[in-house]
Amino acid sequence: MADNTTPAIELRGLRKRYGSGDTAVDALKGVDMRIAPGEVVGLVGPSGSGKSTLLKCLGAVIDPTAGQMLLGGEAIFDEVWKVKDLRTLRRDRIGFVFQAPYLIPFLDVTDNVALLPMLAGKSNKDARRRALELLEALDVAHRAKASPSLLSGGEQQRVSIARALANNPPIILADEPTAPLDSERALGVVKILNDMAQQHQTAIIVVTHDEKIIPTFKRIYHIRDGKTYEE
Amino acid sequence: MISLAARDIAHSWSKYVFTGIGLGLLIGVTLSMAGIFRGMVDDAQVLLRNSQADVWVVQKDTQGPYAESSSLPDDVYRSILGMPGVQQAANVTYFTMQVQHQGKDIRVMVVGFKPGQPGAPPSLVAGRHVTRSHYEAVADVKAGFKLGEKIRIRRNEYTIVGLSQRTVSSGGDPMVFIPLADAQAAQFQKDNDAIVSGRERTAANPAFNRPNVPGLLEAVQMSQTTSHNVNAVLVQVRPGWDAAQVAADIQRWKHLQAYTYADMEEISVKKLIATSAKQIGLFLVILTIVSTAIVSFIIYTMTLGKIREIAVLKLIGTRNSTIAWMILQESIGLGLVGFIIGKTVSTLWAPAFPKYVLLLPLDAVLGLLVIVVVCTLASVMAIRAALKVDPAEAIGG
Structure with a gap:
């Protein structure tokens, strides 16, 4: 059972090897990471350092080769996946x-957010109510019925944050969320992520190259040659 | 759960509708082809039904009078009338010719009949039946004549006194009914030069031109200019008698060919239009394959245009079955739009075809089922492509 000291996500010696034999490439060479609930950390590294691989492992879309991954204290990966259904995870x-x-x-703003609770089995009514709450919190409720193509870049990103929060997950993976935004909007998105992390006790890992937002993180993991170093 | 397919269709409805129109026109052509085939079969059947006969008696060793030519002496019907089980027997002639109406050539089948006997036109839609022995006619409305108009058949003009409907030959040509004697004369009528030449040839024959037998030459010449042949004798059997047995008796005792309704249907429907049926059948198969290919290509292209969205949907936990169902629904939806447009246009343009197009509701239902199957098959390629999409594609490129 998780308590207050239990990290939202913890990685122990996570490794990922692509290919085999002479052509094998070790993209992750034993990554350790520990993030508490409500914490927002940055993940920074040059191209080819293993950021995307780490994100894909964390997102359960590729299989790590070795190591452990714990979510809320529960091992979801320990040399092999411990959960049967990665889609549900x-x-x-x-x-x-x-x-x-x-x-x-082809979905309006509300249904883009409500889709996740609906996929999780909530009724359309409850899912939409949850979506509207989040849109309200992220200050885009006035665009609830709009098509995504009619939203500004900042509004779209706020809707995508609302979607990420829709099922109240313990962890959010943000892959360069401020890349297409100007400084003001980028900092606005980081503030929202911080607020949401606090409000929902969600751990957020922000992969970024964005020099403007890197100083805003209290903790930063640097990744280089498949290994992480905490700053 | 919301319908992803319905939302996607609503989002890109114009693309969907225009694609549906294109597919609909193709389906319309397919339904029309089926209608043309049905029309051919119906034309052949309606010819038999309108004859009001149970048995067709024709020249021995022929499949007349519709599939092959047949010629019988016009007094044969008397001996047939004396056969057991025969209630009515009537001579008929059939020949196809071009007639003029308002400066246009119209191909018609001229039927010679005796009023009140088998072979007479069935119920009329306007006017009255032929009551005089000569120069009156009943025409099918498709021929374009109006009551009181004149129709010229060979050398004589006939007044249209009645109009019938769906009285056509197996080839779909409208029928014109005239008195039997007129039809016999018209069918075998020679031109003046041929008559003069024939008379001279007969006069030159000493066997017919004997000085001591007055009147012989004139009698022979008269017999050569008049016809005493018909194409068939239509027989109605008495209630309770088996038409096949009556036909067998006529065949056995009169040395003629006799066909029952089933035999004639076999000749008219299966043999006479067999090649056309195969032609249309092959065309329908090709159209179905083309439709499948088009729907496949459209759905596949539409799916490829959504690869990123599909990757995101899979990443956030959408089941493969939900994505496959969305593509299948869109494919079937496209087919349904196409079917509605196709059915509408085929119904609208059917009367413009020169030949009868019979659009049966059953064919439409069958067509709908084929479309559902075709669209299901057509979506397979797109579904395979969608299921192959890696959710990791949504992360980091």
Whole structure:
């Protein structure tokens, strides 16, 4: 059972090897990471350092080769996946925010957010109520019925944050969420992430190259040659 | 759970509708082809039904009078009338010719019949039946004549006194019914030069031109200019008698060919239009394959255009079955839009076809089922592509 000292996400010696034999590439060479609930950390590193691989492992879309991954104290990976259904794991326990918002263009703003609770089995009414709460909190409720294509970049990113929070996951993975935004909006998104992390006790890992926002993180993990170093 | 397919269709409805129109026109052509085939079969059947006969008696060793030519002496019907089980027997002639109406050529089948006997036109839609022995006619409305108009058949003009409907030959040509004697004369009528030439040839024959037998030459010449042949004798059997047995008796005792309704249906529907049926059948198969290919291509292209969205949907936990169902629904939806447009246009343009197009509700239902199957098959390629999408594609490129 998780308590207050239990990290939201913990990685122990996580490794990922692509290929085999002479052509094998070790993308992750034993990553250790520990993030508490409500904490927002930065993950910074040059291209090819293993950021995307780490994010994909954390997002349960590729299989790590070795190591451990614990979510809320529960081992979800220990040399092999400990959960049978990775799709359900992603849906219920991991939120995603992408570099581009990647909202579903044929759903309106509300349904983009409500889709996750609906996929989790909530009624349309409850799912939409939850979506509207989040849109309200993120100050985009006035665009609830709009098509995503009619929203500004900042508004789209706020909707994608609302979508990531929709099932109240313990962890959110944000892949360069401020890349397409100017400084003001980028800092605004970081503030929102911090507020949401505090409000929902969600651990947020922000992968970024963005020099403007790096100083805002209390903790930063640097990744280089497949290994992480905490700053 | 919201319908992702319905939302996607609503989002890009114009693309969907325009694609549906294109597919609909193709489906319309397919339904029309089926209608043309049905029309051909119906034309053949309606010809038999309108004859009001149970048995067709024709020249021995022929499949007349519709599939092959047949010629019988016009007094054969008397001996047939004396056969057991025969209630009515009537001579008929059939020949196809071009007639003029308002400066246009119209191909018609001229039927010679005796009023009140088998072979007479069935119920009329306007006017009255032929009551005089000569120069009156009943025409099918499709021929375009109006009551009181004149129709010229060979050398004589006939007044249209009645109009019938769906009285056509197996080829779909409208029928014109005239008195039997007129039809016999018209069918075998020679031109003047041929008559003069024939008379001279007969006069030159000493067997017919004997000085000591007055009147012989004139009698022979008269017999050569008049026709005493018909194409068939239509027989109605008495209630309770088996038409097949009556036909067998006529065949056995009169040395003629006799066909029952089933035999004639076999000749008219299965043999006479067999090649056309195969032609249309092959065309329908090709159209179905083309439709499948088009729907496949459209759905596949539409799916490829949503690869990123599909990756995101999979990443956030959407089931593969939900994504496959969305693509399948869109494919079937496209088929349904196409079907509605296709059914509408095929119904609208059917009367413009020169030949009868019979659009049966059953064919429409069958067409709908084929479309659902075709769209299901067509979505397979797109579903495979969607299921292959790696959710990792949504992260970091």
